[in-house]
Amino acid sequence: MNNDDERKYAPATERNREAILAVLLRILPPRGNILEIASGTGEHAVYFAPHLAPRMWIPSDPDPQLRASIAAWQRHFPANNLEPPLNIDAIESVWEVETREMGIKAIANINMIHISPFSACLGLMAGASRILPAGGILYLYGPFFQAGEKIAPSNLEFNQSLRSQNPEWGVRKLAAVVDVAKNKGLNLQEIIPMPANNLSVVFQKS
Numbered sequence: 001m002n003n004d005d006e007r008k009y010a011p012a013t014e015r016n017r018e019a020i021l022a023v024l025l026r027i028l029p030p031r032g033n034i035l036e037i038a039s040g041t042g043e044h045a046v047y048f049a050p051h052l053a054p055r056m057w058i059p060s061d062p063d064p065q066l067r068a069s070i071a072a073w074q075r076h077f078p079a080n081n082l083e084p085p086l087n088i089d090a091i092e093s094v095w096e097v098e099t100r101e102m103g104i105k106a107i108a109n110i111n112m113i114h115i116s117p118f119s120a121c122l123g124l125m126a127g128a129s130r131i132l133p134a135g136g137i138l139y140l141y142g143p144f145f146q147a148g149e150k151i152a153p154s155n156l157e158f159n160q161s162l163r164s165q166n167p168e169w170g171v172r173k174l175a176a177v178v179d180v181a182k183n184k185g186l187n188l189q190e191i192i193p194m195p196a197n198n199l200s201v202v203f204q205k206s
Helices: 011-027 043-052 064-076 118-131 153-165 174-183
Strands: 033-037 056-058 106-110 137-142 186-194 198-205
Touching: 011 043, 011 137, 011 186, 011 198, 033 043, 033 118, 043 056, 043 064, 106 118, 118 137, 118 174, 118 186, 118 198, 174 186, 174 198
Parallel strands: 033 056, 033 106, 106 137
Antiparallel strands: 137 198, 186 198
């Protein structure tokens, strides 16, 4: 990587992208705009978009350095159905897709809820409730604590590591996330076990 290359790398992306894509291909509507909240480095976006055509993939992130990384990845792996990254912070009461009147059919959110304050989860659910049409899909991916399920030691260690970095971070109880979603008209459809003790969680707007 040369000094002019603004691409950032998240090693977990290459490990989880195929498993996530398999779920997305099954649950996403066959066409329309798909908004990714908290796209991070942009590696997922450039991998998913070509596989998900004719759907349009719209990445976003509130961090300007990460938006630069997303754009840099797009320059290396351009796709006709991949939009430039938007500046969206999940906690904001209005998202850029709303001001630009970009109709969104589904939202994907990968590895954000545990690496942010719970207010980001609340904002995500509020935003999904505002912009998704009836039947629209919200897809979450990441580690969760499930009631009645044995907690993987790796998730306990990860939770401790997150909280040591920021006490507002941490692996969330899935029941709490589901309750927030339900209060916003987003109904739980599916919980799918994923590699490395992660889950795919699918909601649908009522």
